[in-house]
Amino acid sequence: MNDQIIRQTPLPPTRAIGNHIYTKLQVHYGGDVQDIVLKTEKEPSCIDLGKALESTFRLPMADQLIYYRGQRLHHHQSSSDDRPLARYGIFSGNTVTLVGQGALL
Template sequence: MNDQTFRKTPLPPTRVTGNHMYTKLQVHYGGDVHDLVLKTEKEPTCQDLGKALEDAFRVSINDQLIYYRGQRLHHQQSLSDDRPLSRYGIFPGNSVTLIGKRGLL
């Protein structure tokens, strides 16, 4: 067999392993593009995304502005925290933009 038969394929954006779901998103922050993987037990919610962004980029949830396709995601309101990302049209492999100042967490 030649070397061309073994090609590296990218990881699929969503993987279900055991009781966990892994959802991969691209995050535009500070002029760079980062890959972010959300590990959840069910479909990821706005609150899951906010917490993951806080952990990865040290931007507190209260200071985050998240945009998807030019629309602001209102994830800070308590009523929308448990809404799945799919309700806003955000699916695995999509890109979101994070705006916010890093803080001391």
């Protein structure tokens, strides 16, 4: 019997190139799956993700509900806008779910 050891190398949280940090996330929205890349000068925050989703999906930040592993990100309240994604455990290669405010959960 041939035993195979599967080695998994974790993705780095972000990839720094020059003065920018690139974080790639997979987004599930309305039956679609799309990859987005956040380009930031500092550690990416919830507001950075909200702006990228607004640009990509044409869904205003006020109408976005973003979930990661069942936890809702509160990205359009002023007190939590600057919370880093890492605080929620979100790093490059992770998947988030986007729900429009008027959509059914």
